[in-house]
Amino acid sequence: MKAVLAIAIAGARRALVPALCLALAQPGFMTGAALAQGGIIAVPLGDSGEAVDAETIERLTAERFSPDRARGTQADMTQAGAEIISPLRPLRATGQPAGSALRFSGEANRLEFMLYLPEPGNVRALRLTSRSSINLLPERSQFRVYLNDAHIGTGQFENFVDFAALDLPIDAGALRQGGNLLRIEASQYHRIYCGPDASFALWSEIDLSRSGAVLDSLPEDGGAEGFLMGVAAAAASGAGVEIRGASGLGAQADAWIGEVTGRLSAALGGDPLPFHFSDFWTVAGESEPAARITFLPAEQQRVRFRMSGEGGQVMVVEYRPDEPPQSLPDFPALAASHVQDEQMIDLQRPVAMSELGFRTAEVASRYALVEQRFRLPDDFVLLTNAKAELRLDYIYADGLPRGSMMLVHVNGTNVRLLPLRGEGGRPIEGFPVRFEARLLRAGSNTLSFEVIIPGEPVDLPCATWDGPVLAIGEDSTLDLPYSPSMFLPDMHFAFVNLLPDSLSANELTARAFDADDLITLRGALATGARARAASSGARLHLLALDDLGSVPTGGYGFSRRSIETVLLDGGASGLAGDGAQQGASGIQRVGLLDTARPRESTAGMSAGWEWVMRAFHQASHFLHPRAGTMLEEWLAEQRGQAIMLQLDPARPNQMWLLRAPGSDVSAIASAIAAARVTGGGPRGQVAVLDHDGNWQSWFAPDRQPVLLEPLSPGNLRHVLGNFVSAMPIRYVAGLFFLALVSAVVALRLVIATRES
Amino acid sequence: MNRRNFLTLLGAAGAGGTFTAPPVAAQLIRLSGDLSEIAAPVWAAWKEGYLQPDGRVVDRLQQNASHSEGQGYGMLLATEFNDHDAFRRMFEWTEANLALRRDMLLAWRYLPDEAQPVPDRNNASDGDLFYAWALMRASRRFSERRYLHRAAEIAQALAEHCIMPAPNESLGLVMLPAVQGFVHDERVTINPSYLMPLAMRELAATTGVSALAQCARDGEALLRLLAGDGLVPDWLSITPNGLVPAEGFSENAGYEAIRVPLFLVWSGLGQHPAVEQMKRVYERTIRPGAPVPTVIEPVSGVVLEVSPDPGYRALAALVSCAGQGGEPGSDMPAFDPRQPYYPATLQLFSMIAVNEVFPQCVPI
Incomplete structure (x- = not known):
């Protein structure tokens, strides 16, 4: 050739x-x-x-043109694909940012999860990826795993440097298609010390995105279960669920997106799902999206479940342009069915705690907190010194260390200390614990039992107990007094009645909340919604700091600067460095002993005059508290990622939310969802979500109760008691004035009779 | 459908191809748009990954070389993404470094680390074709007449030097892979993936070089013939007696032939037998999350090589989606600039094909 x-x-x-x-x-x-x-x-x-x-x-x-010319990345055809994990989905909201590890604290703890499986026969093992505090004694610290209430395995906490995985073999017969309930019970021991202090140093964390059912392969047609698995994975990693193609929905966009995300959020429960919008044409990130909702125009409405090119689960929603949503799938709310709702408690009769959902609790650790939540009617107001009574059934082991005790708390306030000695081994039935009923509040309440058993000795690992050392009986009763139908201004009522459609935004909202944030918050409000919430008309207005002036203050004075101090001062918590911060914010303490403030003059006269003035202000404040000043003082001590406001009692169904720049909206949404389930949410007139995910609430001291029922002989005493208790100084002043006038009249009468 | 897309389809149909209107409901048209608006981050990522500031498109898997193919591909992308600055830089670099031939065609390769960066001055007709096509489209988009002039020069040169009658006259015109090295005795060796019907027809219509349109028509027929026996191979030889394997070249359907169904779909030929053949292989072999076939034995369909590069998966998704009716959405992955230049660029081509021709195949 x-x-x-x-x-x-x-x-x-x-x-x-x-x-x-x-x-x-x-x-x-x-x-x-x-x-x-x-x-x-x-x-x-x-x-x-x-x-x-x-x-x-x-x-x-x-x-x-050599055939060997490389034109791409060659893969080994025999190589197994990446492992697929159907992750654990916590049943309850954690209040933490999406993607956070889940923590077991203390000596004994248990957490419940939902595990979504499209094909149970495809499950190879159950994986738990964990790490623990170095304080844990690995030989005795372990976790027991139950799947659908059947024990499937036990593992040890022994990873102290970094997360590491442990695979438990699993019998496919123990699994169900769809949702599976998984429970992990952790027992942790300190390697050096024993006692409550040692208990606080014990923790283990589970990386949710790397824990769950290990699947042999991705199901090609996973259906709705496969999609829920993907959504759980998207939530566990923190990447969130993508929404694609929403721009084509036009005027129906809100209806479609609200419907789809609301159904998903309600089905999965727990922490709100982070959602974010994406375009059709995108650049890959570090991790591949595990779940997506894609809207595509089509001849007819229907929903299909498919797999994306990246291997994620996709719910393809085909819609007819300009038509409202129909034919959407009903995802079963499996998670919610395992979360106990708070029970409403009856008044004026002993109510067994079993009626509230409480089951006999056994304690086998040096420190334990046993809680029971219940609800009171929204019109429950008791400000007097009326008493409530808990009649407690309990038993504790004989020979507990000296100093062992059980504390009884009502809404976080200690009402009784019960020493655990002297009567060990004998059941104590109906032990009376009387407490001030004004500690109770409308809506959600928490009764808690804090058990503290010192180590003996404290500088050695705790001895193993064969069984529980204390039990609290479910037949214990709670007897609460009558309350007239009254209302005390509180954002709680609006908060629990918020619905996904309750979000309100204006033209300035976009400065603080983008479209992704709105949809994530909307998902949070799908959690814990009350049955009749829609009729309340509750609204949550999302605000930018620049729009603070639009918040109705209801007569309370506070400055924009104080709000900025809360939201802009980074992660500094509580009072850390508050001296400098207060100086910067110009906020002045009112107090006789406040000597830290620089004096403007050292002249004796001036100093004396200032002292007199401060004493006057102090006295004046004592007699007639000025809420605005107190709010400024309270805000000066707060640092957080969001603030909720409801200052105007004339608008009890309106709330306003501000967020710190750069804050994680998934953490805010999770805190909202958690609060709607646990009742630990924002209350009063102003609430700050701190950097630990807890709501700190401020109650105006001068808020006045409002009677919601006709005054009658039956309720007169209770109503008057509440009014007087709300602002006693006014009634004292009134009575004093009346006495004074009476004295003057009497004096004048005496003088007049003498004259005559 | 925007006017440009409409014209594209009209041109393809009017040229006598087997184009059938895609089963796209009217409302699906809203899924397409100006890529410079709906996919700007993707283009930015491609430039960041493969385009040097001086306008050189770098193929790192190939000794950091640049090819006339890559320059042409890049310039076409710049046109689609309405990026005149990037287009100009690529054009100027190409003219300065690869336009070394007297026949107006481009030297096929530039090696940056060699003393003589262009040791082989032979051309690559697919690179020339895309270069000319990009110039032609750019002349419209950026309103620069000089681009059209240069496109016409190349189109004319391709017709003169690279298009010739097949040794078997029933096959009509064929396009040689290069000016030199592919004609031996009575045997002509061709690369079917160098045929891009849409590009050839648009160039023919704009420059008046009708041989390109005729070659496109005959090429589609040749591909139909090849698809009768299986997948279209990377290379083949044509003798007076018919088609034979190309000695010394890849006989598989590999990294070259992988472009055949892409270019056919892009040309509006989603029902072409060559597309259908490849679609059947993809349906049989592609698994979620697993690498996709890239080298396949043409007749048996046995997969010889796979790749995890998203570009190849995107291409497979396009091919699988384009042929089917009534099922909106494809499983194209997101663009990943960490993959090599070649699959990355094919992924963007797949994106353009969806946007221009099959908007119902947007990624789900």
Whole structure:
């Protein structure tokens, strides 16, 4: 062949190519057959017109088109794909940012999860990826795992440096298609010390995104269960669920997105799902999206579950343009079905705690906090010193260390200390614990039992107990007194009645909340919604700091600067560095002993005058508290990621939310969702979500109760008691004035009679 | 559908191809748009990954070389993404470094680390074709007449030097892979993936070089013939007696032929047998989350090589989606600039094909 080519090149090249070009330029140019018949072989000229030998051309061409030329990343065809994990989904909101590890604290703890499985037969193992505090004694610190209430395995907490995985074999027969309830019970021991203090130093964390059912392969048609699995994974990683194609929905966008995200959020429960909008054409991130909702226009409405190119689970929602949502799937609310709702408690009768959902609690650790939540009617107001009574059934082991005790708390306030000695081993039934009923509040309440058992000795690991050392009986009763139907201004009522559609935004909202934030918050409000919330008309207004002036203050004075101090002062918590901060904010404490404030003058007269004035203000404040000043003082001590406001008692169904710049909206949404379930949410007139995810609430001291029922002989005493208790100084002043007037009149009468 | 897309389809249909209107409901049209608006981050990522500031498109898997193919591809992308600055830089670099031939075509490769960066001055006709096509489209988009002039020069040169009658006259015109090295005795070696019907027809319509349109028509027929026996191979030779394997070249359907269904779909030929053949292989072999086939034995369909590069998955998703009716949405992955230049660029081509021709195939 080379010889033939050489001949062709040497002999025919210069003549042939122009001829060929000419022929090609004409209609009906030379055919292949003609070429073959003529025996002429076409080899075009080189670019420079100089001869290029055939051998060189062959070599260059062979190099150029070598089959081995790399044009992509080659993969091993036998290589197994990346492991697929259907992650654990906590049943309850954690109040932490999305993607956070879940923590077991203390000696004994248990957490429940939902595990979504599209194909149970595809599960290879159950994986728990954990790490623990170095304080844990690995030989005795362990976790027991229950799947659908069946024990499937036990593992040890022994990873102290970094997260590491432990696989538990799992019997496919123990699994169900769809949702599976998984419970982990942790027992943790301190490696050096024993006692409550040691208990606080014990923790283990589970990386949710890397814990769950290990699947052999991705299900090609996972259906709704596969999609829920993907959503759980998207939540566990913190990446969130993508919403794609929403811009095509036009005027129906809010309806579609609200409906779809609301159904999903309600189905999965727990922490709110972070949502974010994406375009069709995107650049890959560090992690692949595990779940997505894609809206596509189509001839008819329908929903299909598919898999994305990245391996994520996709719910494709096909819609007819400009038509409202229909035919959406009903995801079963499996998670919510395992979360106990707070029970409403009856008044004026002993109510067994079992009626509130309490089951006999056994304690087998040096420190334990047993809680029971219940609800009181929204019109429950008791400000007097009326008493409530808990009649407690409990038993504790004989021979507990000296100093063992059980504290009884009502809404965080200690009402009784019960020493655990002297009567060990004998059941104590109906032990009376009387407490001030004014500690109770409308809505959600918490009764808690804090058990503290010192180590003996404290500087050695705790001895193992064979069984529980204390039990609290479910037959204990709670007897609460009557309350007239009254209302005390509190944002709680609006908060518990918020719905996904309750969010309100104006043109300035976008400065603080983008579209992704709105949809994530909307998902949070799908959690714990009350049955009749829609009729309340509750609204949550999302505000930018620049729009603070639009908040109705209801007569309470506070400055923008104080709000900024709360939200802009980073993660500094509580009073840390507050001296400098207060100085910067210009807020002045009112107090006789406040000597830290620089004095403007050292002159004796001036100092004396200032002292007198401060004493006057102090006294005045004592007699008639001015809420505005107190709010400023309270705000000066707060640092947080969000603030909720409801200052105007005339608008009890309106709330306003401000967030710190750069704050994680998933953490705010989670705190909102958690509060709606646990009742630990924002209350009073102003609430700050601190950096630990807890709501700190401020109650105006001068808020006045409002009677919601007619005054009658039956309620007169209770109503008057509440009014007087709300602002006693006013009634004292009134009575004093009345007495004074009476004295003057009497004096005048005496004088008059003497004159006559 | 915007006017440009409409014209594209009209041109393809009017040229006598087997184009059938895609089963796109009218409302699906709202899924397409100006890529410079709906996919700007993707283009930015491509430039960041593969385009040097001087306008050189770098293929790191190939000794950091640049090819006329890459320059043409990049310039076409710049046109689609309405990025005149990037287009100009690529154009100027190409003219300065690869436009070394007297016949107006481009040298096929630039090696930055060699003393003589262009040791082989042979051309690559697919690179020339895309370069000319990009210039032609750019002349419209950026209203620069000089681009059209240069496109016409290249189109004319391709017709003169690289398009010739097949040795078997029933096959009509074929396009040689390069000016030199592919004609031996009575045998002509061709690369089917160098045929891009849409590009050839648009160039023909704009420059008047009708040989390109005729070659596109004959090429589609040749591909139909090849698809009768299986997948279209990377290379083949044509003799007076018919089609034979190309000695010394890949006989598989590999990294070259992987472009055949892409270019056919882009040309509006989603029902072409070559597309259908590849679609069947993808349906049989692609698994969620697993690498996709990139080298396949053409007749048996046995997969010889796979790749995890998202670009190849995107291409497979396009091919799988384009042929089916009534099922909106494809499983194209997000663009990942960490993959090599070649699959990355094919992924953007797939994106353009969806946007221009099959908007119902947007990624789900």
